[in-house]
Amino acid sequence: MITWNNLDTLESFKELSDVKKVNLAEVMTGENGAERVKNYSVPMAAGMAYNYAAKQVDDDVLEALKKLAKEAQLTEKYAALYNGEVINTGEKRLVLHQLTRGQLGDTVTADGVDKRAFYVEQQQKIADFANKVHAGQITNAAGEKFTTVVQIGIGGSDLGPRAMYLALENWAKKNDKFKMEAKFISNVDPDDAAGVLSTIDVAHSIFVLVSKSGTTLETLTNESFVKDALKNAGLDASRHMIAVTSETSPLAKSDDYLAAFFMDDYIGGRYSSTSAVGGAVLSLAFGPEVFADFLAGAAEEDSLAKNEDVMQNPAMLDALIGVYERNILGYPSTAVLPYSQALSRFPAHLQQLDMESNGKSVNRFGEPVDYVTGPVIFGEPGTNGQHSFYQLLHQGTDIVPLQFIGFKNNQMDTDVVIQGSTSQQKLCANVAAQIVAFACGKADDNNNKNFEGGRPSSIIIGEQVNPASLGALLAHFENKVMFQGFLWNLNSFDQEGVQLGKVLAKRVLAHETDGALKVFSDLLNI
Numbered sequence: 001m002i003t004w005n006n007l008d009t010l011e012s013f014k015e016l017s018d019v020k021k022v023n024l025a026e027v028m029t030g031e032n033g034a035e036r037v038k039n040y041s042v043p044m045a046a047g048m049a050y051n052y053a054a055k056q057v058d059d060d061v062l063e064a065l066k067k068l069a070k071e072a073q074l075t076e077k078y079a080a081l082y083n084g085e086v087i088n089t090g091e092k093r094l095v096l097h098q099l100t101r102g103q104l105g106d107t108v109t110a111d112g113v114d115k116r117a118f119y120v121e122q123q124q125k126i127a128d129f130a131n132k133v134h135a136g137q138i139t140n141a142a143g144e145k146f147t148t149v150v151q152i153g154i155g156g157s158d159l160g161p162r163a164m165y166l167a168l169e170n171w172a173k174k175n176d177k178f179k180m181e182a183k184f185i186s187n188v189d190p191d192d193a194a195g196v197l198s199t200i201d202v203a204h205s206i207f208v209l210v211s212k213s214g215t216t217l218e219t220l221t222n223e224s225f226v227k228d229a230l231k232n233a234g235l236d237a238s239r240h241m242i243a244v245t246s247e248t249s250p251l252a253k254s255d256d257y258l259a260a261f262f263m264d265d266y267i268g269g270r271y272s273s274t275s276a277v278g279g280a281v282l283s284l285a286f287g288p289e290v291f292a293d294f295l296a297g298a299a300e301e302d303s304l305a306k307n308e309d310v311m312q313n314p315a316m317l318d319a320l321i322g323v324y325e326r327n328i329l330g331y332p333s334t335a336v337l338p339y340s341q342a343l344s345r346f347p348a349h350l351q352q353l354d355m356e357s358n359g360k361s362v363n364r365f366g367e368p369v370d371y372v373t374g375p376v377i378f379g380e381p382g383t384n385g386q387h388s389f390y391q392l393l394h395q396g397t398d399i400v401p402l403q404f405i406g407f408k409n410n411q412m413d414t415d416v417v418i419q420g421s422t423s424q425q426k427l428c429a430n431v432a433a434q435i436v437a438f439a440c441g442k443a444d445d446n447n448n449k450n451f452e453g454g455r456p457s458s459i460i461i462g463e464q465v466n467p468a469s470l471g472a473l474l475a476h477f478e479n480k481v482m483f484q485g486f487l488w489n490l491n492s493f494d495q496e497g498v499q500l501g502k503v504l505a506k507r508v509l510a511h512e513t514d515g516a517l518k519v520f521s522d523l524l525n526i
């Protein structure tokens with residue numbers, strides 16, 4: 001029997017607050033620190049590992065976190081989710097994004113169909129379509145090959161797929177998997193669409209219109225923008241556009257598209273990179289095999305998340321440590337810091353994934369909670385972040401827990417030795433240095449130069465950003481967010497908080513305003 005209880009009602013949570021706090025600077029200094037780095041590590045999929053040596057935990061805290069995981073029934077709740085229970089209580093929906101990459105439990109039947117079979121069928125249709133485009137069997141009206149794919153979508157229909165594309169672009173070029181260049185149009189700012197259109201040859205471009213709901217203002221506006229551009233170039237828009245949407249959306253009924261691929265209401269936008277939403281653009285850009293490897297990496301990580309043993313379950317452990325930092329240690333935010341240029345937009349994807357999922361003040365039954373929930377998430381790739389906001393991270397008045405991600409190898413062949421080391425070595429040296437600097441600090445008589453240390457971080461270490469490790473990384477964070485939602489007793493799968501702004505914007509455009517909204521409308525010349 002699963003019971004959904006608020007975090008502060010759990011006995012193990014109360015016990016957790018009584019466990020002695022760890023002095024991170026102390027435990028990370030000297031031999032003790034070296035031992036922690038060796039031992040405080042959990043294997044992940046695709047040869048990666050989650051290392052939490054520099055987190056503010058010790059064996060006592062970990063014991064208490066294990067109890068919390070058990071009492072909160074994290075494993076059981078995950079099983080309920082992948083076996084098809086209505087976990088998204090707000091919208092009364094199943095939550096099936098893991099099923100797009102593998103079968104974790106029972107056959108899930110909804111709307112009269114086997115959902116795994118449905119997702120695989122859509123992947124297969126996308127694969128056939130992409131192969132035909134690459135082979136020149138699907139062409140523009142002049143019989144010429146398409147060279148560019150442009151995704152039109154916003155939120156989950158943009159951030160994840162864009163971050164994934166950027167992460168694999170150079171890897172694909174290096175490994176002879178690069179098929180088509182991809183571009184993305186998301187913002188309703190006309191300069192976004194116009195800017196992208198000015199860099200491409202529309203006659204040789206396929207546009208992927210992606211909207212789960214089929215009603216998103218920005219995306220429909222940008223679709224019209226692109227259709228105009230195609231028309232102005234004397235082209236038939238329906239020969240250049242495909243749609244990715246849910247079968248129940250208004251777009252699904254249109255035959256304005258060269259092809260349509262489907263997801264459904266059980267895949268949240270921010271969880272949709274492994275569905276047709278990411279599948280179409282990534283399969284066109286890199287080929288269906290690369291997309292399949294990406295899914296396999298995610299599936300392997302999803303399986304690890306089933307492990308009841310917290311110490312062998314990286315996503316669950318990461319989630320528990322995060323809740324400890326947020327609710328017991330009182331840290332307000334978390335920075336995600338990939339030391340990899342390939343992951344330049346990964347923090348942007350995680351911002352949506354985490355904050356749209358767990359930025360809630362009421363529990364899954366709609367009752368206000370008496371504890372803090374999702375932290376503010378932000379990030380930038382290292383080393384760029386070091387020359388930007390690390391000052392505050394090292395010496396600011398808030399302690400910000402950090403999630404580093406680092407890879408031993410770069411993606412391209414090109415590197416140089418300057419002053420005795422390669423650029424890749426410099427990159428890795430920096431992340432190692434930062435972890436120790438944050439944890440241990442450095443005393444100085446001059447307060448301005450003093451580093452107190454005690455600033456916790458974890459690091460995910462992998463061999464290289466490739467399709468499998470990227471899939472695993474994506475799934476790790478999705479599962480971490482899911483487990484945290486379970487701990488906070490939230491529904492992590494709806495997003496009512498985005499509605500009010502949309503309603504008011506419509507009112508402004510219809511000139512139905514008064515009070516402050518009216519004055520702002522006038523100030524902005526609407």
Ligand SMILES: O=P(O)(O)OC[C@H]1O[C@H](O)[C@H](O)[C@@H](O)[C@@H]1O
Binds near residue numbers: 212219498
């Ligand atoms: O894919 P769509 O239905 O167009 O939705 C696009 C995005 O817009 C919404 O406002 C939500 O905040 C996002 O979760 C969603 O990903």
